[in-house]
Amino acid sequence: MTGKFFIREVDTADSEISETIEKLHRITLREDEVPDLLRGHWWLVYNGVGQAVGYCGLYPSYRYANAGYLIRAGVAAKHRGNGLQKRMIRVREAKARRLGWDWLFSDTCENPASANSLAACGFRMFEPKLPWNSNHKLALYWRKRL
Ligand SMILES: CC(C)(COP(=O)(O)OP(=O)(O)OC[C@H]1O[C@@H](n2cnc3c(N)ncnc32)[C@H](O)[C@@H]1OP(=O)(O)O)[C@@H](O)C(=O)NCCC(=O)NCCS
Numbered sequence: 001m002t003g004k005f006f007i008r009e010v011d012t013a014d015s016e017i018s019e020t021i022e023k024l025h026r027i028t029l030r031e032d033e034v035p036d037l038l039r040g041h042w043w044l045v046y047n048g049v050g051q052a053v054g055y056c057g058l059y060p061s062y063r064y065a066n067a068g069y070l071i072r073a074g075v076a077a078k079h080r081g082n083g084l085q086k087r088m089i090r091v092r093e094a095k096a097r098r099l100g101w102d103w104l105f106s107d108t109c110e111n112p113a114s115a116n117s118l119a120a121c122g123f124r125m126f127e128p129k130l131p132w133n134s135n136h137k138l139a140l141y142w143r144k145r146l
Pocket of ligand 1: 087112114
């Protein structure tokens with residue numbers, strides 16, 4: 001099943017690419033503002049006929065030195081449950097290692113699918129001294145040493 005999708009790092013300076021991510025963001029995370037797509041690194045997931053069906057981003061951490069932050073991931077509803085989120089975590093982890101980073105961080109809020117994916121990819125929960133999620137009572141904070 002997983003073989004019919006491929007993930008490619010993309011150049012968000014290309015307006016066609018950024019518009020594709022914005023469109024996918026609108027259908028997967030319509031409540032949230034689109035983050036700055038020119039910061040960090042971004043990937044698109046394509047299905048077997050070349051349609052973009054998922055996206056994810058990796059930012060350098062604002063808070064921790066030599067670390068990255070998994071920002072946003074979304075998969076079109078029809079294609080969920082194929083392990084794509086976990087594949088997108090692994091792709092970003094590989095990039096972070098190539099960049100020589102020591103840690104990856106993320107947070108989830110009332111999102112069991114994302115929490116399961118992070119746990120399956122070896123992330124552990126922790127309590128930051130200064131929680132950063134505005135909904136921090138419900139937030140779970142995750143990190144992985146690379
Ligand atoms: C969260 C999201 C990216 C998951 O994408 P996905 O490709 O379906 O995820 P995966 O197939 O890798 O599955 C991840 C885990 O979700 C869990 N999962 C899948 N469907 C689930 C469901 N309906 N309820 C609870 N958990 C579920 C599974 O435990 C799975 O892990 P496992 O296979 O190791 O058990 C997707 O649901 C989505 O786009 N949601 C809307 C946007 C969003 O919430 N983004 C994340 C925050 S930025």
